[in-house]
Amino acid sequence: MNAMVTGSEAEMPEIGYNFAYLDEQTKRMIRRAILKAIAIPGYQVPFAAREMPMPYGWGTGGVQVTAAVLGPDDVLKVIDQGADDTTNAVAIRGFFEKTARVATTTRTGEASVIQTRHRIPEQKLSEDQILVYQVPIPEPLRFLEPRETETRELHALAEYGLMHVKLYEDIARHGHIATTYAYPVEVAGRYVMDPSPIPKFDNPKMDDCPALQLFGAGREKRIYAIPPYTRVVSLDFEDHPFEVQHFAKPCAMCGARGVYLDEVILDDRGGRMFVCSDTDHCETRQAEGHHGEMWGGMLAEDAR
Amino acid sequence: MHMVCAITPVPTLPAAVPGPGFADPVFGAQAVFRAVMNALARPGRPAALVAGFTPPVPLTPEAAAVVLALCDHETPIWLDAPLAAVPEVAAFLRFHTGAPVVTDPAAARFALIADPMGMPDLAAFPTGTPDYPDASATLVLQVSGLADAGTDAVSLHLEGPGVKGAERIAAGPLPADLARRLAANRRLFPRGVDLILAAPGAVVGLPRSTLVREG
Known part of the structure; x- marks a missing residue:
């Protein structure tokens, strides 16, 4: 594989780009943010997100986290809503093939770094894998409290009553908790966190996961993390426990049950x-x- | 036409030129970062780390590698007494990272500690604020060994995020009351400092989230 970028010109990455596109100072800044995010599970670490050669909302946060983590021996998989062959996934995979010359794969088991938009793979992840989420809005309280100064205070005080009121209003209106994606979780008994817009079906996979989970929000300039083997609890009520979606029929192509x-x-x-x-x-x-x-x-x- | 050339003195090199850092700054830093990330994500489990260069003593290659991988002009570095006593250490770090070297632990983002037995209280370093707990220091402690750690070794029992069940780690030399200090640090959560033990060939992470007791 492409161990070094020295050697013949054929092995050189795209002229003018550092390995994995970002410059080294940016990578250090992101790496320091990742380390603090791991030390404070679920807390959103501010970072100086850069302009990337793709629009905000197309995974610039995830791309920056992946670029900071990636090494020449990594095998990268990129999924968008679970699919390897959609525009966003193909574009980001191509971006790293071009700027980092890393090996890529579509097989979950073969990947060492998996960047994802809105899904967690069905196959159980291993200790040797890193899951990088693209996050549009990292603040779980944002639609309840628009002021950043206030939400920061609420996190500092671990004051999450607002979120429970929101879930209660779901029950009052619909008879059940109607939130189906970006379903809020409590990480390691402290911070309430937005798991990014994954279906709530995937929430249980975050709990006690052997893989390290990193979250990058480019436009909102936040990085957060769930270390491996960390307790991740979906918020609920005793009389309205958290439930995932159920499907009446198995997959029409492969017959799988218990998948999204x-x-x-x-x-x-x-x-x-x-x-x-x-x-x-x-x-x-x-x-x-x-x-x-x-x-x-x-x-x-x-x-x- | 003849040019009259003034004789300029040959520039002399300073007494001690800082030695080389990573052979490959890009991939060297990336590999060290991944080791540190794995170490902090899995507290107590050693992550293999090869520096590939020799910093001035008493700075060890592993501790130096962590700092060279992560520090720059944004991260003031504090040196403990044995490291501050050797000017070549600060010169080496300044040359390779551009980071300011500070004498006040409260101004540091990274602290390098060659003699953990004599280290200041953990709360002497920035522990962040309730709003911004990430604005806190990372302490790199040089230890001489992990499993076979000699007389001044401490044995720690770890639980918490990143630890499957429980983890046990022995390392030294470390202060005998380290478990108590780390427990006090844990009580500040989400504020606190994060520790990286730099041993020969490996690093061990002790982030603030870990519940530590002796044993």
Whole structure:
């Protein structure tokens, strides 16, 4: 692999870029923020996020965290809503192939660093992996209290009554907690944290996870972290315990149950199917011979 | 036309030119950062670290590598008495990092401690504020060994974020009352300082989030 950027010109990275795009002083600043984030689980560390060659909202925070962490021997996987083949994932993977020349993969098990937008892979992560989340709005209290000075104070005092009121109002209005994504969690018994807009289905995967989880919000200039084997509790009430989504049918392609499914519209007559949001998980299962109800149909249609 | 050249004195090198740092500053710093990150993410579990250069004594390669990987003009460094007594140490750090070297521990973001037995109280260093607990110091303590740590070794029992169940670590030389000091540091949470033990060939992280007792 590309151990060094010295040597023949063919091995040189894109001219004018440092390894992984960021300059070394920026990396040091981000690295120091990551270390403090790990030492204070769930606390949002301010950092001097840089302009990246992509617009805010396209994962600039995650990209900066990945760039600061990445080494020449890493294997990078990038997913967007669970898929390796969507625009955001392909663009970011291409960005690091070009600027860092690291190996990339779509296989969850082969990756050492996984940058994600809005999902946690279905396959259980290992101790040797780092999960980097792209975060749009890191402050869980932001829509309840718009002032940064106030939310900072609320975190300092561990005063999270507002969040419980919000969840209670869900129950009063809908009969259940209607929050389905970016579902607030309490990390290591102290900070309430926004897990980024992952479906609440993924929340239990954050608890006691063997992998290190890092969160980067570029526009909002915040980095936070969950160390491995840390208690992550989704907020709830005794009489309204936290629950994840359940799906009536298994994945139409691979037949998997207990995974998060995407709805795919098939025609304009109400036809639809539900398939794994995690494309690697679905493809791996199909290759292993697991098939859902639409699998044969899709093949027959391809043949036509 | 003849040029009259004034004879300029040959510039003489200062008495001690700082020795080299990382052979490759980009990948050297990245590897050391990953070791430190893994160490702080998994308190008590040693993370292998190879500096690949020799700083002036009594600064050890591992402690120097941590500072060279993480420090720059934004991070004032405090040196303990044995390190401050050797001007080459400060010169080496200034040359490679550009970081100011300060004498007031309360002004430091990083502290290098060659003699942990004589180190000041942890609260002498910045512990952050309730609003900004990250505005706190990281202390790098040089220890001579981890498992086989000699007479001044302390044995610590660790629990908390990053620790699966419980972890046990022995290291030295360290103050006999280190567990008590770390417990006091833990009581400040989320404020507090974070410790990195720099041993030959490895670093061990003791972040403020860890619950420490003797044992």
